Amino acid sequence: MDKKNDLKKLMLIKQSAVRKLLDDVTEEESVYRPYEKANNIRWLSGHLVYNAGLVLNNLGSKEKYPGDWAKKFSRGSVINDDLLTYPSIMEIRDQLYSMYNEQHQLLDNMTTEDFTKNLDTIGESGDSPLRSIQFLCSHEFYHLGQIMMIRRILGRDRSFG
Numbered sequence: 001m002d003k004k005n006d007l008k009k010l011m012l013i014k015q016s017a018v019r020k021l022l023d024d025v026t027e028e029e030s031v032y033r034p035y036e037k038a039n040n041i042r043w044l045s046g047h048l049v050y051n052a053g054l055v056l057n058n059l060g061s062k063e064k065y066p067g068d069w070a071k072k073f074s075r076g077s078v079i080n081d082d083l084l085t086y087p088s089i090m091e092i093r094d095q096l097y098s099m100y101n102e103q104h105q106l107l108d109n110m111t112t113e114d115f116t117k118n119l120d121t122i123g124e125s126g127d128s129p130l131r132s133i134q135f136l137c138s139h140e141f142y143h144l145g146q147i148m149m150i151r152r153i154l155g156r157d158r159s160f161g
Contacts, residue, residue, distance in 0.1 A: 030089035046073035
């Protein structure tokens with residue numbers, strides 16, 4: 001299997017995990033914080049949208065975030081307890097899944113050679129799109145672990161295994 005197909009498989013596995021963890025989350029559950037400084041599922045999901053935009057950038061597209069989502073969900077943004085400042089979990093899921101679809105369309109149009117070019121957009125200068133996207137997938141799995149823990153605290157059954 002070549003690098004492009006390996007990356008596509010990684011992205012499909014990750015996106016399947018995202019759907020298992022987010023598809024049944026209610027609005028109320030999405031804002032639960034197990035302790036004061038903890039992330040909630042709504043912010044974490046919005047952060048996945050931010051991350052998906054970075055992947056799109058590495059695939060040759062421009063980051064596309066509705067309104068001020070990048071500011072609300074980027075690294076280092078402060079979680080606001082005022083729910084009116086955030087879109088609903090349904091809006092976030094729809095945006096995320098739409099960006100995932102766009103990622104696959106762009107990936108399908110890339111050549112294997114496209115993965116060897118250097119980037120100066122994110123991460124360390126000189127990273128290839130492949131390495132940058134692999135890092136971003138790993139970063140998403142980190143946040144999926146946080147979502148999984150919140151789900152368990154809420155009394156949800158395991159999503160896997």
